[in-house]
Amino acid sequence: MKDTDILAHIHDLIEEEHDLRRRLASGGISSYEENNRIRQVEEALDQAWDLLRQRRARRDAGEDPDSAAPRPVGEVEGYRQ
Numbered sequence: 676m677k678d679t680d681i682l683a684h685i686h687d688l689i690e691e692e693h694d695l696r697r698r699l700a701s702g703g704i705s706s707y708e709e710n711n712r713i714r715q716v717e718e719a720l721d722q723a724w725d726l727l728r729q730r731r732a733r734r735d736a737g738e739d740p741d742s743a744a745p746r747p748v749g750e751v752e753g754y755r756q
Contacts, residue, residue: 678731681726685720689720692716718748721748722746725751726744730743
């Protein structure tokens with residue numbers, strides 16, 4: 676997956692998050708449904724951003740960015756900022 680593909684995926688996830696919030700506001704989905712899916716979207720976003728950071732770090736270090744791989748949600752969610 677290339678950086679442009681990852682960024683497009685991030686954009687799609689952000690759009691989905693906005694759509695979920697709009698649907699909740701209009702009564703199209705319950706807060707339970709929205710909360711569950713938002714959590715999944717946020718986890719996927721964290722994974723995508725992490726993968727993009729890995730690729731950039733490898734590129735900056737003169738390594739192959741294509742050797743970066745998505746990390747498990749539990750690992751990515753456990754990072755401290």
